Amino acid sequence: MKVHVLYEDNHLLMVQKPVNIPVQADKSGDSDMLTVLKEDLKVRYQKPGNVYLGLIHRLDRPVGGAMVFAKTSKAASRLSDMFRRRVVERSYLSVVHGVPKQKKGQLVHYLHKDKRENKVFVDPKHPKAKKAVLDYEVLESRNNFSLLAVKLHTGRPHQIRVQLSSIGHPIFGDQKYGQHVNKPGQQIALWADVLSFDHPIKKEPIEVYSLPPMDHPWNIWSHLRVRQTMPFNTLKTSEISS
Template sequence: MNIPILFEDNHLLLVEKPINVPVQEDSSGDLDLLTALKDDLKLRYQKPGNVYLGLVHRLDRPVGGVMVFAKTSKAASRLSDMIRRHVIERKYLAVVHGTPNKKRAQLVHYLHKDHRKNKVSAVSPDHPNAKKAVLEYEVLASKKGFSLLSVNLHTGRPHQIRVQLSTIGHPIFGDQKYGEHLTKPGQQIALWAHSIHFEHPVGKEPIEVYSIPPVNDPWDLWELVTNREFAELSTSL
């Protein structure tokens, strides 16, 4: 498994997750990212016995892009606390069907996950199992019936971006679960974990890492998405 390393020190490992790879072991039996990274650390550093690598957040299996792992328990504990306090800034790029009415907006929904179906839906705030989900989006460009969005995630609910954008009538291109009425079989979801920005949990220096989506349909509608200048610009939006 080819896993680009975006940043690494004694406490952190930031990588670009490949698409269609589970983050951790699941019922599919496919090689997962966490196991692959542990094997890589064991090999590179010739570590005997088990290798510690803390999983502090997740990405849906079909989604690629930036992920951070903790190489020490101290870093894992502090990163988990930072995620709970919403002080880790995570931004995504998404290609959606249509163009939202507002160029920039905050979306607030209450989500409920059906674990049996592994599907999330927007429900009323008084639903007994509802969890508040908040994100901000900005429309960066529109072309040929699609729009490129920058998404700033404030909460980390399962399938959150996919459900919220579908709920407002703009499902993500290639989303087989929440945009099935517009998605063709075999299409890859156009959602990418573009950047992550936070204070180093031990050294306290700022860490900012970004990843660029692959150059294929529908990302290739916008040449700017695939260049470094755009990556640096979009992290400041």
């Protein structure tokens, strides 16, 4: 596994999560982000004993892109509070089937997660349903696919995948919420491209960018302005291999 570091200081570690890697250890026994990053910090800084690294938020296993971890408990507490207060801006790129009727829009649904199926359903009448809100913008459409920019206002499980599928535009490669239009084995085209917030300790603005690999279907837009104007983060410092 190779993990690109987008930003690092004494308090934060921001990385580009590879696709198909769990954020933390699960029953699969596969390598996970939290364990790999802890081991890397232990080796790079020659730390004895256990290394602290706070898991603040998650990305679904098949999804890649920008993530932030806390290297101190103080930063972890403040960052967690910032996520709860929704002052952390998170945006995503996604390739969906079809062309949405509205170029821009806000989606509001009430979602319920069935833990036995590990699947989320739109169900406003369910007593445990939670409100999910996102904004989207169609950046370009081609070959009956559309490239969307998505901004989250809430952080519900599988939120983007469920909400886009519910309006008739499932994400390319999504085997869980778009199996009727996707082929087995296709990689989901959902990528966390921007994380932006005020540093929890220094109070300075932090913004990192992460761009998806130019594999299909992302390469449909390799020539477009959207890729040229989204800068690679200049704060990228190193690459972790494990």
